[in-house]
């Protein structure tokens with residue numbers, strides 16, 4: 001009886017196949033090869049019509065049994081395989097909750113930001129506002145309105161990064177042949193912006209980045225931070241300047257540090273000074289850090305030049321004022337006795353974590 005042999009063969013083939021099948025795909029392939037539309041069992045059942053009528057009931061019954069058995073066997077194997085697959089995933093993806101966690105190291109505020117904020121706090125305590133200004137400036141705000149003459153050396157491209165050369169064709173708009181748009185070399189230009197917008201009394205500081213074509217070395221950075229200060233009011237004197245800056249320097253460096261005001265020149269202030277604090281390393285006796293002078297230069301300042309007031313329409317007969325500019329990196333270096341300003345730029349955590 002050919003058909004019953006075929007049915008047995010199918011059953012055997014399925015049993016063997018199932019034993020070897022390890023994945024859902026392999027299992028599905030077996031199912032399709034037997035029970036699918038073109039599967040062996042399906043096709044066999046289509047041939048039932050050719051079986052002699054007297055054998056048909058028995059053969060039909062047998063075929064149905066085989067189909068039920070095969071179907072059940074495939075289902076059983078399917079459950080086994082999915083358990084194994086699941087178990088494998090568990091093994092791969094399980095985590096050991098008893099392992100110690102990884103500690104995320106938190107960053108901290110950069111020393112420059114810390115010092116800048118400290119300076120802001122001191123002046124806010126004195127009633128000053130904190131202003132902001134553009135990093136990309138014009139020669140008008142960076143030089144001209146600050147009373148810098150056309151041939152002032154700081155206007156040359158040796159000392160200033162120019163962005164756009166918009167000098168009219170055939171003409172050098174500025175004596176040294178530079179363009180009008182630049183990266184600000186100082187925060188002093190913010191004085192002009194503020195006085196254009198605000199009427200006195202003005203008590204403001206402006207922290208911000210400035211740029212100069214300097215090669216980075218122990219004492220220079222091509223990009224650094226300044227805090228500008230400006231006071232304009234009635235009856236402001238050099239005594240106010242000195243009292244304010246002495247207070248500020250003692251807050252920042254400690255009350256034991258002496259200050260010294262040395263005459264200097266800045267185009268936008270008259271008279272002008274550079275201010276030194278006594279060396280924190282040697283206490284003023286003289287050492288390598290202060291180049292054996294006992295003093296460290298820390299800021300520039302002076303009484304606002306009447307010419308500057310004229311540019312912004314403030315009457316120098318009615319108002320007077322003082323201004324100052326502090327280098328933030330330098331304050332940090334002097335306060336923590338940093339031997340090299342570049343340490344502030346490297347992002348080396350071993351250095352930054354100390355503050």
Ligand code: DAH
Nearest residue numbers: 186269300301302323324325
């Ligand atoms: N702008 C000056 C500089 O970059 C610093 C300075 C000096 C600012 C005197 C001032 C000032 O406001 O009065 O070197």
